[in-house]
Amino acid sequence: MPAMSRGTSPEVALIGVYEISKILTAPRRLEVTLANVVNILSSMLQMRHGMICILDGEGDPDMVATTGWTPEMAGQIRARVPQKAIDQIVATQTPLVVQDMSADPLFEGHEDLFGSPDNATVSFIGVPIKAETQVMGTLSIDRVWDGTARFRFDEDVRFLSMVANLVGQTVRLHKLVASDRDRLIAQTHRLEKALKEEKTGPDKDPADTGAAAGPSMGIVGDSPLVKRLIATAQVVARSNSTVLLRGESGTGKELFARAIHELSPRKSKPFVKVNCAALPEAVLESELFGHEKGAFTGALSMRQGRFELAHGGTLFLDEIGEISPSFQAKLLRVLQEGEFERVGGNRTLKVDVRLVCATNKNLEEAVSKGEFRADLYYRIHVVPLILPPLRERPGDIPKLAKNFLDRFNKENKLDMMLSAPAIDVLRRCYFPGNVRELENCVRRTATLAHDHVITPHDFACDSGQCLSAMLWKGSAPRPTLPVPPAAPTALTPLSPVPLSPAPLAAAGPALAVADALPVTCPGTEACPAVPPRQSEKEQLLQAMERSGWVQAKAARLLNLSPRQIGYALRKHGIDIKRF
CATH class of the missing domain: 3.30.450.40 (GAF domain)
Structure with missing residues (x-):
């Protein structure tokens, strides 16, 4: 022009x-x-x-x-x-x-x-x-x-x-x-701080937070698995080693991450958490590393990232297995050197942060497929803690259910109770969503109950409206618990060893998970349409009968290796039939 x-x-x-x-x-x-x-x-x-x-x-x-x-x-x-x-x-x-x-x-x-x-x-x-x-x-x-x-x-x-x-x-x-974004971030930080103060305040009754398993930990349960995990967490908390929490969704990984922080020398410093799966890569980079003024549209002021906010304390990265390969390289440098630059900046910052990660993804399989960097895997896989699913600690279900009902009563100013038959119904349920689903079930039942005493007829499974039954009807869910390979490979020489092993793990991880998988629904005796689940031994015998007592065929039916089948047969004292 x-x-x-x-x-x-x-x-x-x-x-x-x-x-x-x-x-x-x-x-x-x-x-x-x-x-x-x-x-x-x-x-x-x-x-x-x-x-x-x-x-x-x-x-x-x-x-x-x-x-x-x-x-x-x-x-x-x-x-x-x-x-x-x-x-x-x-x-x-x-x-x-x-x-x-x-x-x-x-x-x-x-x-x-x-x-x-x-x-x-x-x-x-x-x-x-x-x-x-x-x-x-x-x-x-x-x-x-x-x-x-x-x-x-x-x-x-x-x-x-x-x-x-x-x-x-x-x-x-x-x-x-920019103002709305900063306001929402500040509001989130205030709410997190208020929640933390409410949970750990001096006037707080430990029973209200469910701290039956240890001071200020908020973990409910007295089963051997939980006690062993708590003891391990207390030992791990004293060091600055990176912890990787592994387990199915709803097993309480965030609760254990906070407990490790509260038991550590860093408890007076911030505990900052980030859900890596909830944010796109560009936003996640800004959230973790911060940004300089003018780094992108809307960045009208400098903002500290979560690494800076957690300086001297603990940073909890949930769902770390979901981050992209390109961002894994950026995260690896921070973990190795303890330094980074804000987005749009050129000044190198150093931080002192204790890292706790969590995932329900099979990282070994992701590494073998090239979806997760092997060097980052070894960097975060220093102290692995495997959290057991709720089905492996049914003895904790009554205490958990009463704890959730007490919270419901306090929030709604009610005085509801669980009858003994109702507790038995909960104890026999599958709960694929683990503790989170148990809480959902207790709250839903308490909301719809006709009397202040909850009976078996108040549960949704009694009327055929069990949400889990609808969710898993017709197909068995794939296990989300990370399963180490049967034999070490070049990419996974350090397969995770559970510090709190599950009772069924000795017979092979896949078999242990398969034993608890529902066929049509997670039901109980109160759900008449669902047959009772087979035990591990019964499932093993059925597979051997179907395969004509050929261990290799039975292994394929159960998605196991012949070595694992042989180990399970010896464990249960099953003699091999010869024809």
Whole structure:
């Protein structure tokens, strides 16, 4: 577009507004967007320099974009802003036109920026950038006036005012988005802090938090598996070693992560948690590492990441097996060196963080498929703790159910109770969702119960409306508990050894899980449509009978190796029939 020597014509103004509106709606950093606006103006107006200056709350330049702007020169440009001229435009909220800048005291000290090498007269046009009635900054240009042409400044002022209005609305929208985001983050941190204080307050009754298994741990259960896990967690907590919590969904991995923090020397420092599966990669990087001001659209202020917030304390990365391979490389450097850079920054930061990770994914299989980096696997797989599913500790179900009912009573100011037959029903249920599903079942039943004493007829399975029965009807779920391979491979020489082994693990992990898998629903005797589950021995005998007592065939039926079948037969004292 040729430069106009006699002001801005209506046609040029219309095209300019159209081109600038396209730039303002593009998803870029705000500083880059504003610099592109200035570049468009330089192609449409006869001008030497252009400048957009966005002010902070104190009226000082917060963001400055000029013709040919680059991130490297941003600091130098901000120091050379003609502050007196900017202040006058902001104070009067009206355009400012100066025919000869060298003779005006507003530009004293800026001759090197606005001076002309051939001593020609340089003029200045500046307009306020407004959003409603608030002045957010200024838009200005300067041009050489040789005294022969008479520039129609009024047309240029009108055109620049239209552009400034568009810029003002864009800046206002960016600030609103950033403000809402910061407000939500701050609110989340306040709620997490209040919840933590409520759980660990001095006046809190340990029974209300379910801390029956240890002080301030909030873990309910007295089965040997749980006691062994708690004892291991107490030992692990004394060191700074990375812990990997493995187990099915709903087994309480976050609860154990918090318990490890509370039992560690870092308990007075922050406990910060992040669900890696809940955030896309770009957002996850900003959440963990933080970002600098202007790093991306909406980043109007510097923000610390979760690694910085957890400095001196513990960082809990839940669902770590779901992060992308590209982000795994970025995370590996932080774990190895303890240093990183914020998004959009170049200053290296060092942190002291104790890392606790959790996953229900088979990481060994993911490593063998190339979905998870082997070096990151060994970095986080320092101290593995395998949390048992609820079906392997049925003795804890009554205590857990009473604990959940007590919380329900306290929240709703009720006095409901579980009858002995009702507890027996819960004890015989499968609960594929583990502790989380048990809590759901207790709350739902307490909400719909007809009396203050819950009986077996109050449960959904009594009327054929069991949610788990509907969920698993017709198909058995695949186990989510991480299962080490039967024989070590090149990628998995350090297969995880459960520090709290399950009772059935000795017969082979797959068989142990298969023993508890429901056929049609997780039912109980109160659910008459469902036959009772087979024991491990019965399932093994059935497979051997179907295979004609050929161990290799039986292994294929149970998805086991022949070695595991032989071990299970010896364990249960089953003699091999010879034909």
